[in-house]
Amino acid sequence: MKTIFALMLVALCGSDGLPNVQADEPVKKTDVAKPQVAAKPKPKFQYQSAGIEIPAATADEPKVAAFGPETILAARQYLDDGANYWVREKNCVACHSTGVYMAERPALTSLLGKPSEEVLAQFIKSIPAAVGEPVVRDGAKYYGASIQIIWRSSGLAAWDKHVTGTLSEHTDKALRQTLLCLADEGFVMTFPQVEIPYITTDFELTVQAARAIATAPGWLASVKDEDSLDRITRMKSYLSKHEPVSDYEHALKLQLAALLPDVVSPAQRAASIAMLWRQQLPDGGWSTRRMSDLMKWHVKMDPKVVEMIQSEPDAANPGSDPYMTAFAIVLLREAGIPAADERLQKGIVWLKQNQRVSGRWWMKSLFRDTYHYSTYISTAQALRALALCGEIPKLAN
Numbered sequence: 001m002k003t004i005f006a007l008m009l010v011a012l013c014g015s016d017g018l019p020n021v022q023a024d025e026p027v028k029k030t031d032v033a034k035p036q037v038a039a040k041p042k043p044k045f046q047y048q049s050a051g052i053e054i055p056a057a058t059a060d061e062p063k064v065a066a067f068g069p070e071t072i073l074a075a076r077q078y079l080d081d082g083a084n085y086w087v088r089e090k091n092c093v094a095c096h097s098t099g100v101y102m103a104e105r106p107a108l109t110s111l112l113g114k115p116s117e118e119v120l121a122q123f124i125k126s127i128p129a130a131v132g133e134p135v136v137r138d139g140a141k142y143y144g145a146s147i148q149i150i151w152r153s154s155g156l157a158a159w160d161k162h163v164t165g166t167l168s169e170h171t172d173k174a175l176r177q178t179l180l181c182l183a184d185e186g187f188v189m190t191f192p193q194v195e196i197p198y199i200t201t202d203f204e205l206t207v208q209a210a211r212a213i214a215t216a217p218g219w220l221a222s223v224k225d226e227d228s229l230d231r232i233t234r235m236k237s238y239l240s241k242h243e244p245v246s247d248y249e250h251a252l253k254l255q256l257a258a259l260l261p262d263v264v265s266p267a268q269r270a271a272s273i274a275m276l277w278r279q280q281l282p283d284g285g286w287s288t289r290r291m292s293d294l295m296k297w298h299v300k301m302d303p304k305v306v307e308m309i310q311s312e313p314d315a316a317n318p319g320s321d322p323y324m325t326a327f328a329i330v331l332l333r334e335a336g337i338p339a340a341d342e343r344l345q346k347g348i349v350w351l352k353q354n355q356r357v358s359g360r361w362w363m364k365s366l367f368r369d370t371y372h373y374s375t376y377i378s379t380a381q382a383l384r385a386l387a388l389c390g391e392i393p394k395l396a397n
Helices: 002-011 069-089 095-112 117-125 146-164 169-180 202-215 226-241 247-259 266-279 303-310 322-334 342-353 374-388
Strands: 045-049 052-055 135-137 140-142
Touching: 045 069, 052 069, 069 095, 069 117, 069 374, 095 117, 095 146, 095 374, 117 146, 146 169, 146 202, 169 202, 169 226, 202 226, 202 247, 247 266, 247 322, 266 322, 322 342, 322 374, 342 374
Parallel strands: none
Antiparallel strands: 045 052, 135 140
C-alpha cells in the first residue's frame, strides 16, 4: 500500500517535500555517533528548462513600484514559461501548474494573446485510453488518475470556449472520462494527500469536474446517452445536497451558482456572497487560511502540513493572501457584483500593491516550504480577477 501511495504521489507531481529535520534539537549522548542528516538546500529556481530560468519564489522579492502594462506582461510571461517548463520537464497534468494555466489562461486570450500551443498539445497527447479500474476507499470508488483527468478536461474545455469557440473531439473524450471518475454517490473522491487549495475535499474536486462540463461550449446540451445523463444527474444531486464543511466550500457553492445555476438555491447563493463580504479583511484582501478550520481542509490532514501551517508567525491571525483575494473577486464578479463596488475596489488595490517585480504574486505554499506553487496559482487567479474588473488592457501581440 505504501508503494502504491508513493507512486500516486509521483504521478501527481506533488513530491517536493523536505525531510523532517529538527536542526535545533539537542543531541543526546546516545546519538553522538550517529551521522547528522542535513536538510536539503532550497531550490534556486522555481522553473528551469532550456530558455526558461525563473528564480525561486520568495517572500523577500520586491514589490512592483506601480502596476501597469509592463508588470502585466511580466505576469503573462511567468505563467507561460512555468507551464511550458512543466510539460517539458515533468510531462504531466499538475493542478498547481499546467492545470491552473489551462483553466485560467485561455480566458485572457483576447487581452493577452493565445496561450501556449505546447501545453495544449501535451494535454491532448496525455488523454489516456481509459480511466482505469477503481479501488474502494472509505466505502466509495476511487480512481487514482481522477485529478489529472479532471484538470485536463477543464483546461481543454476552457481552450475550446475562449480560444477556438468550438467543441473539439478531444475535449468531448476528456469530459466523458471525467464522468467515469464519479463514485456511485455522484462525487469524485479526491487524492489522499492534501495540497491547499486544489487538493482538499471531495466536494472541491467535484466542483472542478462540474466546471469542466459546464465550460465546454455546447457540451452539456450535446450529451444524449443514458449513462452520461445519469452520471450528470447524480453529480448535480450530490453538489446540490452537499452541506459545506467550511467557508471555502461555501465559496465553491457560489462558483457552482455561476456554472450550474439550477444546482444552488438563491438563498445559498446569497449566503455565500454575504460570507465573502464578512471574510474581507480591513486591508481589502482575503485570507485562504481563514476560510476553513485547519483540520477540515481534508478528510485526513497530513501532520507535516498541520505543523507547518500552525508554526507560521501569523497563525493566530492570518493576513491577506493573493490567491483568496483574487478568487473572492472572481466569484463576486461572476455573481454580478459590479467592478465599481467600493469593497471590490479595495481588493483590486490590494492585488495591485502586492505584485512582485518578476510579475508574480508571492504566496507561501500551504503544502511544502520548497517550490511555493501557490505563487503560480495566485498569479493566474490575480490576472483573472483583474481582467474581470477591467484592469487589464488589451496587450495581445
